[in-house]
Amino acid sequence: MPELSAVHHPLYQLRRTPFHARTSQLCLPHNWRRWGGCIAVGSYDLGLDREYWAIRNHAALIDISPLIKYEITGRDAARLLHRLTPRDIHRMQVGQVYYTGWCDDDGKLLDDGTVTRIGEQSFRLTAAEPQFRWLALNAVGMQVQITELTERLAALSLQGPKSRTILNLACEQPVDSLKYFRMAFNRVAGKAVSVSRTGYTGDLGYEIWMDAEDALVIWDTLLAAGHDYGITPTGILAMDMARVEAGLFMLDVDYTPASHAWIPGQRSSPYEMGLGWTVNLDKQGYFVGRRALEREHREGSSWKMVGLEIDWEGLEREYAAVGMPPQVPATAVRGSIPVYAGPRQVGYASTSTWSPVLKKYIALVHVQQPFHAPGTKVEIEVTVEHHRRKSPATVVALPFYDPEWKKK
Amino acid sequence: MARAAKAIKPIIGLVPPDPSSLSWRDMKGLLKLGQYAHSLSEHELYRIAKLVTQSSADLLEEWFELDPLKGTKAASGIIGTYLGPRSPGTAYVLLHHYMGEIDGAFRAWGFAKNGTGGVTAAIASSARALGVEIRTNAAVDKVIVRGGRAAGVALANGDELSATVVMSAADPKRSFLQFVDQQHFPDEFVQAIRNFRVRGSSGKINIALSGLPDFNCLPGEGPLHRGAISISPSIEYVERAYDDAKYGNFSRQPYMDIIFPSMIDRDMAPPGHHVMSCFVQYAPYDVAGGWDDAKKDAFGETVIATIEKYAPNIRKVIVGKQVITPQDIERIAGITGGNIFHGELLLHQLFFMRPAPQWADFRTPLSGYYFGAAGAHPGGGVMGAAGKMAATEILKDWQ
Numbered sequence: 001m002p003e004l005s006a007v008h009h010p011l012y013q014l015r016r017t018p019f020h021a022r023t024s025q026l027c028l029p030h031n032w033r034r035w036g037g038c039i040a041v042g043s044y045d046l047g048l049d050r051e052y053w054a055i056r057n058h059a060a061l062i063d064i065s066p067l068i069k070y071e072i073t074g075r076d077a078a079r080l081l082h083r084l085t086p087r088d089i090h091r092m093q094v095g096q097v098y099y100t101g102w103c104d105d106d107g108k109l110l111d112d113g114t115v116t117r118i119g120e121q122s123f124r125l126t127a128a129e130p131q132f133r134w135l136a137l138n139a140v141g142m143q144v145q146i147t148e149l150t151e152r153l154a155a156l157s158l159q160g161p162k163s164r165t166i167l168n169l170a171c172e173q174p175v176d177s178l179k180y181f182r183m184a185f186n187r188v189a190g191k192a193v194s195v196s197r198t199g200y201t202g203d204l205g206y207e208i209w210m211d212a213e214d215a216l217v218i219w220d221t222l223l224a225a226g227h228d229y230g231i232t233p234t235g236i237l238a239m240d241m242a243r244v245e246a247g248l249f250m251l252d253v254d255y256t257p258a259s260h261a262w263i264p265g266q267r268s269s270p271y272e273m274g275l276g277w278t279v280n281l282d283k284q285g286y287f288v289g290r291r292a293l294e295r296e297h298r299e300g301s302s303w304k305m306v307g308l309e310i311d312w313e314g315l316e317r318e319y320a321a322v323g324m325p326p327q328v329p330a331t332a333v334r335g336s337i338p339v340y341a342g343p344r345q346v347g348y349a350s351t352s353t354w355s356p357v358l359k360k361y362i363a364l365v366h367v368q369q370p371f372h373a374p375g376t377k378v379e380i381e382v383t384v385e386h387h388r389r390k391s392p393a394t395v396v397a398l399p400f401y402d403p404e405w406k407k408k
Numbered sequence: 409m410a411r412a413a414k415a416i417k418p419i420i421g422l423v424p425p426d427p428s429s430l431s432w433r434d435m436k437g438l439l440k441l442g443q444y445a446h447s448l449s450e451h452e453l454y455r456i457a458k459l460v461t462q463s464s465a466d467l468l469e470e471w472f473e474l475d476p477l478k479g480t481k482a483a484s485g486i487i488g489t490y491l492g493p494r495s496p497g498t499a500y501v502l503l504h505h506y507m508g509e510i511d512g513a514f515r516a517w518g519f520a521k522n523g524t525g526g527v528t529a530a531i532a533s534s535a536r537a538l539g540v541e542i543r544t545n546a547a548v549d550k551v552i553v554r555g556g557r558a559a560g561v562a563l564a565n566g567d568e569l570s571a572t573v574v575m576s577a578a579d580p581k582r583s584f585l586q587f588v589d590q591q592h593f594p595d596e597f598v599q600a601i602r603n604f605r606v607r608g609s610s611g612k613i614n615i616a617l618s619g620l621p622d623f624n625c626l627p628g629e630g631p632l633h634r635g636a637i638s639i640s641p642s643i644e645y646v647e648r649a650y651d652d653a654k655y656g657n658f659s660r661q662p663y664m665d666i667i668f669p670s671m672i673d674r675d676m677a678p679p680g681h682h683v684m685s686c687f688v689q690y691a692p693y694d695v696a697g698g699w700d701d702a703k704k705d706a707f708g709e710t711v712i713a714t715i716e717k718y719a720p721n722i723r724k725v726i727v728g729k730q731v732i733t734p735q736d737i738e739r740i741a742g743i744t745g746g747n748i749f750h751g752e753l754l755l756h757q758l759f760f761m762r763p764a765p766q767w768a769d770f771r772t773p774l775s776g777y778y779f780g781a782a783g784a785h786p787g788g789g790v791m792g793a794a795g796k797m798a799a800t801e802i803l804k805d806w807q
Contacts, residue, residue, distance in 0.1 A: 053672075057521065058674055162674065228680040229674055230674040323447075
């Protein structure tokens with residue numbers, strides 16, 4: 001018997017989510033990714049098409065447990081989040097969910113996530129990165145309790161046009177009356193869950209939050225309920241394509257949080273990321289970054305994240321020059337690609353993908369004034385057979401894909 | 409095969425030039441063709457020459473050893489033809505089925521949301537958005553000819569529509585032998601269209617199921633139900649299926665290409681139920697004794713019995729079935745002969761010979777009358793290529 005090496009100790013291993021017993025059985029290509037210190041399924045198949053189309057046509061079941069989650073309770077819970085984020089938390093109703101970014105005092109984004117008002121004095125906050133220190137710093141002198149729930153609270157995202165039908169079958173209470181960006185308590189397989197009508201795909205979808213101990217029975221119940229409706233365990237790579245179509249960005253991919261930036265130029269404001277609608281300058285009282293955001297609102301932003309559609313004929317021409325049909329990535333590409341107006345570089349793409357539902361090659365791009373107006377013709381770099389070339393492209397408004405059933 | 413498909417693709421998108429013509433347009437086309445041939449390596453040129461003349465069996469035997477693999481691949485070469493896998497010319501048909509490309513992946517089959525009808529529905533709605541008026545259930549009786557030009561169409565209900573340009577997307581026989589009086593065409597053209605081979609050979613059995621068939625080889629529900637299931641154990645099996653058809657009978661042990669559209673698009677069937685689409689060959693258009701209800705039932709039964717050998721629970725899960733013969737295709741879709749390609753994809757019916765020599769550029773001997781459907785270059789397959797190229801040629805003449 002070989003001696004058990006120290007690397008087998010759980011402390012040396014990446015964390016597993018509460019669904020690992022099921023997901024690891026289904027992850028045939030062993031395509032695992034890292035997410036928040038966990039291993040998360042990249043894809044359950046060798047290709048992404050089945051999982052991608054489940055999001056757009058049926059229902060995709062995605063393990064999103066690695067999300068960072070906090071519970072914020074106490075007399076000053078609303079006050080803390082009102083101070084932390086640019087949204088008007090005092091106007092938030094119980095059961096309401098807000099999407100928001102939050103900034104440092106220079107008005108530059110630190111992270112983004114959702115705030116859910118669970119009760120009068122109780123909130124849940126999700127984040128991409130650990131935020132405990134920042135929350136604690138902002139809570140000085142307040143009567144609040146901040147508890148990290150990341151490992152205790154398992155979460156599944158059920159996304160796609162059939163998600164509501166499946167949840168109605170799986171949940172004790174129907175979810176028909178649950179509106180977009182609202183949360184309600186429910187039960188699945190007799191276990192308490194909260195269901196929010198939220199997601200990261202731009203489709204009809206829900207996120208189901210549960211005690212980690214109940215994870216497997218809820219997974220099984222949802223899969224059984226959804227069998228006849230095409231429910232499909234889906235990895236984060238197919239979700240990555242869908243979120244680009246939905247115009248949703250990702251921390252460290254599409255923006256650098258101010259806390260990670262090496263140089264000031266790497267930081268982004270909510271306005272620059274298209275989150276101007278979340279910045280409520282009319283709200284009462286101070287919030288972190290208020291003065292800087294007021295100034296930016298007055299003076300305008302020099303950068304903006306917009307959509308870019310790469311012109312198919314142009315791309316075809318570049319490839320035809322070397323005798324090839326156009327090549328498009330079969331997955332979302334996270335890498336900076338220069339965007340030009342004439343000879344001058346005016347921006348860059350941060351994520352690009354082929355959109356199977358739109359049949360378009362699209363990208364989230366960051367461009368300087370005045371090139372971010374929809375309809376602006378620019379060029380994007382494409383690498384054709386190891387040579388850098390430029391392909392014509394058009395700036396469009398986000399999102400690329402916005403089905404009518406998303407909010408219905 | 410992907411390389412061969414890529415090599416032949418430029419020809420698919422080319423308006424076929426007439427090699428006997430000295431017109432500027434044809435010379436330009438021939439020059440393009442010459443440049444294209446020149447751009448290929450010797451190796452590629454010979455491979456293409458072989459591909460268009462070989463049988464699919466010969467082609468596959470050069471590359472593969474395993475019978476079920478060769479049988480399944482050979483079957484792609486007989487779809488829509490009245491030929492067997494050992495008949496010369498079937499290698500091209502095989503290639504024709506490998507030219508599909510979806511999202512950058514060659515050799516891909518496309519599935520449209522709500523079935524293939526979704527493709528025409530999308531084209532129709534796009535056309536309507538541009539202000540196009542579309543009339544359906546309006547059978548055409550005749551193309552109106554005035555002063556030696558097509559001047560409109562007369563509908564079966566008596567309505568007459570006048571037009572500067574008339575384009576037919578019906579099959580060649582209907583377009584040239586029925587819609588237009590033959591006096592308006594040269595005899596040779598009429599003869600060529602009369603000889604155009606449109607004999608249908610494929611049937612379709614659509615089955616409604618209360619559950620999935622359980623296959624002996626891979627029991628249980630699995631990825632196989634999301635793919636295509638081919639009943640073609642060997643080249644010999646498919647060739648023997650053809651032997652029956654050669655003498656006028658439907659195959660006693662038919663080749664089948666089966667898919668479950670409801671596994672790809674759940675809206676195709678109620679929850680828990682499925683639809684099974686079986687493409688079957690061979691089912692001759694002019695089956696010996698003619699198609700009657702008894703013959704159709706016998707054909708349907710043969711198909712179910714064949715499936716039962718591989719999936720024994722099939723009869724237990726069937727809740728309904730629809731048997732479609734080439735005669736039904738002719739009756740329902742108005743395709744003469746019921747050939748799914750509006751005419752077989754045979755070497756002598758391709759490129760500058762489709763639908764007739766000298767008239768492969770989507771024009772016809774009747775000025776103002778154009779032809780842009782599967783019976784024209786480059787043939788069928790839900791490509792829309794013939795229609796698009798015909799429209800482009802019409803616009804050129806219009807200016």
